[in-house]
Amino acid sequence: MTVHFIGAGPGAPDLITVRGLNLIRRCPVCLYAGSLVPCEVVAEAPAGAEVIDTSRLDLDAIVARIERAHVEGKDVARIHSGDPSLYGAIAEQIRRLDRLGIAWDITPGVPxxxxxxxxxxxxxxxxxxxxxxxxxxxxxxxxxxxxxxxxxxxxxxxxxxxxxxxxxxxxxxxxxxxxxxxxxxxxxxxxxxxxxxxxxxxxxxxxxxxxxxxxxxxxxxxxxxxxxxAADDFRDSRLYAGDHVRAFRPEPKG
CATH class of the missing domain: 3.30.950.10 (Tetrapyrrole methylase, C-terminal domain)
Incomplete structure (x- = not known):
């Protein structure tokens, strides 16, 4: 059993990553961050999945539900808005999971x-x-x-x-x-x-x-x-300069 922390992206449902969407489609337990996650994303949970809005739950209640899924051997899609590495409050959840010996991973999202x-x-x-x-x-x-x-x-x-x-x-x-x-x-x-x-x-x-x-x-x-x-009067970067030599564009011979 694994808890998958998934970044759902900023709002448009088609901005979620393919990996994140595939994880949601196969997880029998889905915990998501209320109005910040598009309903179209949550709707991708499999038929019969337990889908829970965590906006009214505190940390203890969220972890308790994850613990139950762990006992039942059910993977959890823990869906956050944007990218979970930014103001996602995943660090405190991960700390609890580590103490409980529950496996987890992170799928980034568009911030x-x-x-x-x-x-x-x-x-x-x-x-x-x-x-x-x-x-x-x-x-x-x-x-x-x-x-x-x-x-x-x-x-x-x-x-x-x-x-x-x-x-x-x-x-x-x-x-x-x-x-x-x-x-x-x-x-x-x-x-x-x-x-x-x-x-x-x-x-x-x-x-x-x-x-x-x-x-x-x-x-x-x-x-x-x-x-x-609003910058407009700026010099071009060196990245695409004709005389810029880099690993994938070596200096011309002769």
């Missing part, structure tokens, strides 16, 4: 920040503009941020910032990064990236908070900030 970048039609790492992407959040009721992991510290690098779970605090996000980015720095918000009701707001640091307020968006959105979001 929400990648779907948001696709919705914007932008590369987040542009030559000479930004070569790093910071995925972060702000301290709220759930978990405190470790010392040193502040928006100000990340903004000081000039990287592209992707802020999760913070849309209700957009004003605070803007205030924290403004000392390091110009007010005209591009900023965007993508609500429910890849879902049918996806919404995209584009602006700058001095306008994005007002756009969010007027939109009424209060959840399930990522905030993106940085010059790469």
């Amino acid at each position: 929400s920040f990648a779907a948001a970048a696709a919705a914007l039609g932008r590369e987040l790492t542009v030559p000479g503009v930004a070569q790093s992407v910071v995925l972060t959040r702000v301290a709220l009721r759930s978990s405190a941020m470790p010392d040193g992991e502040t928006l100000a510290a990340f903004a000081a690098t000039g990287a592209t910032l992707v802020v999760h779970l913070a849309i209700r605090h957009i004003e605070r996000v803007v205030a924290d990064v403004l000392p390091f980015y110009a007010a005209s720095t591009p900023a965007a918000v993508v609500y429910r990236a890849s879902w049918p009701d996806e919404r995209v707001l584009r602006g700058t640091l001095d306008s994005i908070a007002e756009q969010v307020r007027r939109s009424g968006i209060e959840r399930t959105a990522v905030i993106l900030i940085g010059p790469a979001l």
Whole structure:
């Protein structure tokens, strides 16, 4: 028996991986993360499977159901939204499973920040503009941020910032990064990236908070900030330069 932690992707049901979908189709127990996982994905569970929405369950109850499946010899599809390595709360589940001697594995999924970048039609790492992407959040009721992991510290690098779970605090996000980015720095918000009701707001640091307020968006959105979001006057990368020699394109002879 194995517990399969599966990333369902950002929302569109066809963005789940083939491996993840095949696992769901053969697992007799399916635990999924409520409204964040498309119903079309959960519907792929086999006929007669036990399908449980874990949104109202605490960690003890979730692990107890997995323990029961372990005793019954039934594989479990533990479905998370996006990619489970980001804000998926799988570490605490895995710790419990290890203590219980229950086997597990992880199938990655398309993360929400990648779907948001696709919705914007932008590369987040542009030559000479930004070569790093910071995925972060702000301290709220759930978990405190470790010392040193502040928006100000990340903004000081000039990287592209992707802020999760913070849309209700957009004003605070803007205030924290403004000392390091110009007010005209591009900023965007993508609500429910890849879902049918996806919404995209584009602006700058001095306008994005007002756009969010007027939109009424209060959840399930990522905030993106940085010059790469609107970069146009940048040099081409060396990757496809004619004189760039690499392993699969050696230097011409003669």
